[in-house]
Amino acid sequence: MKDVNAVPTTLPRLGLARPSFAAVAESELDAVHRYLLFLTGNRSLAEDLTGDTFEKAFRAWRRFDPRRGTARAWLCGIARRVALDHFRAEERRARREDRYARELDRVVEPAWGEGSLASALQQLAPAEREVVALRVLLELDGPTAARLLGISRTACSTRLSRALKRLEEMMSDARV
Amino acid sequence: MPASETVDFEREFEELVRELRALPSDTPASVRERVRELGEPQARRVFPRLTWRRAVLVLVPACLIAVVAAAAVHGLLSSSASKQTATSTNQAESGAGAVKSQPNPPATRATPLQGVTRKTPTFDQALTPSAIPSPSPGRYQNYQADLRVRVKDLDTLGDKTAQAMQITQQLGGFVASLSQSSTAGQPGEADLVLRIPVARVTDAMVQLSGLGTVLSQNVSIVDLQRVVQQQRQQIRALQLQIARITAALQQPGLSADERLRLQFLLDDTRRNLANATGRNKATLREAALSRIAFSLTTQKPIAPAKKHHSSFFGRAVSSALHFLGGAGAVAVAALIIVSPLLVLAVLIWLGVRAFRRREAQRLLGTT
Numbered sequence: 169m170k171d172v173n174a175v176p177t178t179l180p181r182l183g184l185a186r187p188s189f190a191a192v193a194e195s196e197l198d199a200v201h202r203y204l205l206f207l208t209g210n211r212s213l214a215e216d217l218t219g220d221t222f223e224k225a226f227r228a229w230r231r232f233d234p235r236r237g238t239a240r241a242w243l244c245g246i247a248r249r250v251a252l253d254h255f256r257a258e259e260r261r262a263r264r265e266d267r268y269a270r271e272l273d274r275v276v277e278p279a280w281g282e283g284s285l286a287s288a289l290q291q292l293a294p295a296e297r298e299v300v301a302l303r304v305l306l307e308l309d310g311p312t313a314a315r316l317l318g319i320s321r322t323a324c325s326t327r328l329s330r331a332l333k334r335l336e337e338m339m340s341d342a343r344v
Numbered sequence: 345m346p347a348s349e350t351v352d353f354e355r356e357f358e359e360l361v362r363e364l365r366a367l368p369s370d371t372p373a374s375v376r377e378r379v380r381e382l383g384e385p386q387a388r389r390v391f392p393r394l395t396w397r398r399a400v401l402v403l404v405p406a407c408l409i410a411v412v413a414a415a416a417v418h419g420l421l422s423s424s425a426s427k428q429t430a431t432s433t434n435q436a437e438s439g440a441g442a443v444k445s446q447p448n449p450p451a452t453r454a455t456p457l458q459g460v461t462r463k464t465p466t467f468d469q470a471l472t473p474s475a476i477p478s479p480s481p482g483r484y485q486n487y488q489a490d491l492r493v494r495v496k497d498l499d500t501l502g503d504k505t506a507q508a509m510q511i512t513q514q515l516g517g518f519v520a521s522l523s524q525s526s527t528a529g530q531p532g533e534a535d536l537v538l539r540i541p542v543a544r545v546t547d548a549m550v551q552l553s554g555l556g557t558v559l560s561q562n563v564s565i566v567d568l569q570r571v572v573q574q575q576r577q578q579i580r581a582l583q584l585q586i587a588r589i590t591a592a593l594q595q596p597g598l599s600a601d602e603r604l605r606l607q608f609l610l611d612d613t614r615r616n617l618a619n620a621t622g623r624n625k626a627t628l629r630e631a632a633l634s635r636i637a638f639s640l641t642t643q644k645p646i647a648p649a650k651k652h653h654s655s656f657f658g659r660a661v662s663s664a665l666h667f668l669g670g671a672g673a674v675a676v677a678a679l680i681i682v683s684p685l686l687v688l689a690v691l692i693w694l695g696v697r698a699f700r701r702r703e704a705q706r707l708l709g710t711t
Contacts, residue, residue: 201371255707295708
């Protein structure tokens with residue numbers, strides 16, 4: 169969908185085209201949501217965090233510099249920080265509350281429905297799902313993904329390879 | 345994205361990748377609406393981003409240029425100021441109580457005896473009458489001066505000492521004391537205390553300074569006018585008292601005791617008058633004769649100052665270099681003070697970053 173307000177602005181002096189926030193949000197919303205879905209493994213949580221991510225991005229939009237990376241990578245960085253903040257808050261809350269009560273209240277909506285792939289994905293660690301989302305679904309290149317994850321390119325590549333292998337093994341086990 | 349990387353895992357896990365990309369993950373309409381409602385942020389003025397590279401390329405040269413410009417300005421201003429100082433005379437204000445003069449800079453070149461001119465003196469020239477604080481005519485003043493002059497060698501020392509004595513006598517004064525030492529291998533010294541009529545003291549200073557290179561000169565003038573007046577008033581009062589006592593003694597009908605008491609009082613007053621008169625004479629003598637402590641030496645200057653440039657440009661360059669040296673010293677000191685703090689800040693930043701990364705890995709590995 170095209171937004172009428174999505175008028176590209178120009179970076180001063182350098183003449184680089186700077187997209188409007190609305191246009192970026194429209195084009196990258198699915199990618200960010202998909203990334204958060206893989207990172208959290210929880211559909212409703214991913215939806216909440218997606219909204220939070222774009223609100224943060226809205227406030228920080230003037231700091232976005234297209235010369236330093238794509239809008240997708242920038243948004244994924246924000247989404248990652250939002251998710252980590254959420255995990256930290258959840259961890260603190262879990263420490264405070266009674267563990268049994270928390271387990272009773274916890275109703276996790278399946279992220280990918282039924283099937284061997286969905287169940288295999290649920291068994292992967294969030295870090296593994298994250299690298300799969302960034303490299304396979306969002307198609308970020310190795311250096312960008314590694315920078316976003318705060319690890320080396322080799323570690324990123326190894327983590328991706330291991331995650332995909334594990335997925336394949338789990339799926340083949342399920343089929344057998 | 346490098347094609348080889350993508351191709352690798354897409355080829356190796358072709359079916360899995362296809363299945364992953366086919367997973368339902370569309371964003372719900374509610375989230376999409378929430379994001380659309382955000383709209384467009386208000387455009388703000390974008391300032392140029394200050395990166396390290398930009399800071400190094402722009403700020404460092406700018407700071408260097410500013411420091412050099414400041415040094416140049418400082419050099420020009422200080423050289424102008426030093427020239428003004430050099431051309432100003434150190435003539436003291438006469439008739440205003442104690443007067444002190446500035447000591448001359450070392451190694452001031454003296455002019456020959458007959459070569460004294462009335463030009464405005466500079467430090468490169470010998471003492472001239474205008475450069476020496478002169479006593480006020482018509483006032484009683486205690487004039488004391490110290491003058492130290494360097495001569496070439498021991499032979500010259502003897503000649504110049506004799507000349508100094510001759511000058512003193514020519515000007516109507518006398519040598520109060522003289523001591524001369526000339527041991528082989530040691531610098532020769534001659535110390536004279538000269539008493540010269542105050543009216544001729546300026547001439548004496550000029551002529552004495554012409555005997556060699558003036559190393560130092562100090563002049564002290566203390567006004568004695570008030571002291572003399574007080575002494576004279578005291579003398580008049582005592583004379584008056586004596587006249588009254590004498591008149592009282594001549595009155596008839598005085599008792600023996602009273603006469604004796606008046607006689608004692610008269611004797612005391614006469615003694616006081618004699619003392620006051622003596623003090624007055626001493627003060628007048630003091631005011632009539634100046635005291636000049638004149639030293640002649642063969643000692644070489646220890647370290648002649650190299651930075652005494654004669655030209656305006658030379659002084660400006662020297663002052664600017666001095667300023668730059670000071671600025672450099674300040675910068676090094678600041679660096680020494682700040683560098684531990686910088687190292688600490690970097691270590692803290694690295695520690696926090698490592699902690700956050702480890703925490704993120706833990707959260708994503710276990711959540």
